[in-house]
Amino acid sequence: xxxxxxxxxxxxxxxxxxxxxxxxxxxxxxxxxxxxxxxxxxxxxxxxxxxxxxxxxxxxxxxxxxxxxxxxxxxxxxxxxxxxxxxxxxxxxxxxxxxxxxxxxxxxxxxxxxxxxxxxxxxxxxxxxxxxxxxxxxxxxxxxxxxxxxxxxxxxxxxxxx
Numbered sequence: 001x002x003x004x005x006x007x008x009x010x011x012x013x014x015x016x017x018x019x020x021x022x023x024x025x026x027x028x029x030x031x032x033x034x035x036x037x038x039x040x041x042x043x044x045x046x047x048x049x050x051x052x053x054x055x056x057x058x059x060x061x062x063x064x065x066x067x068x069x070x071x072x073x074x075x076x077x078x079x080x081x082x083x084x085x086x087x088x089x090x091x092x093x094x095x096x097x098x099x100x101x102x103x104x105x106x107x108x109x110x111x112x113x114x115x116x117x118x119x120x121x122x123x124x125x126x127x128x129x130x131x132x133x134x135x136x137x138x139x140x141x142x143x144x145x146x147x148x149x150x151x152x153x154x155x156x157x158x159x160x161x162x
Contacts, residue, residue: 022158087143
């Protein structure tokens with residue numbers, strides 16, 4: 001019969017730390033749209049290094065990592081509305097063409113806008129009609145079916161961090 005350690009017992013020395021809130025994590029991430037289009041990938045580039053809860057990933061995206069250990073490779077099909085907020089019609093706005101750089105030439109352009117508090121927010125040009133430009137301020141991955149792939153390279157237990 002094998003003894004089961006109590007829940008508050010420290011992990012065995014040969015066990016790997018699992019991802020939990022506050023963990024320092026190094027990983028690769030790719031996000032593909034439902035049609036297979038790659039929206040983001042760190043595979044073939046430098047991996048992401050983050051601390052769970054630092055804002056690098058959305059809270060719901062972080063939830064998909066909880067419990068994983070170094071060496072884990074997982075894929076998830078997810079609703080972009082749940083991970084990045086719901087797509088909303090009231091996030092579409094008509095703006096004067098004079099608010100854009102002269103180089104603005106076509107729809108689908110990604111443009112950065114300064115918010116009143118000084119933060120930067122992206123907008124995607126949907127259409128141009130005369131002196132007006134229609135911009136979508138929804139998160140670009142909202143309203144889409146997404147395939148997320150994670151490859152966890154390293155996990156540091158938050159209790160072991162300085």
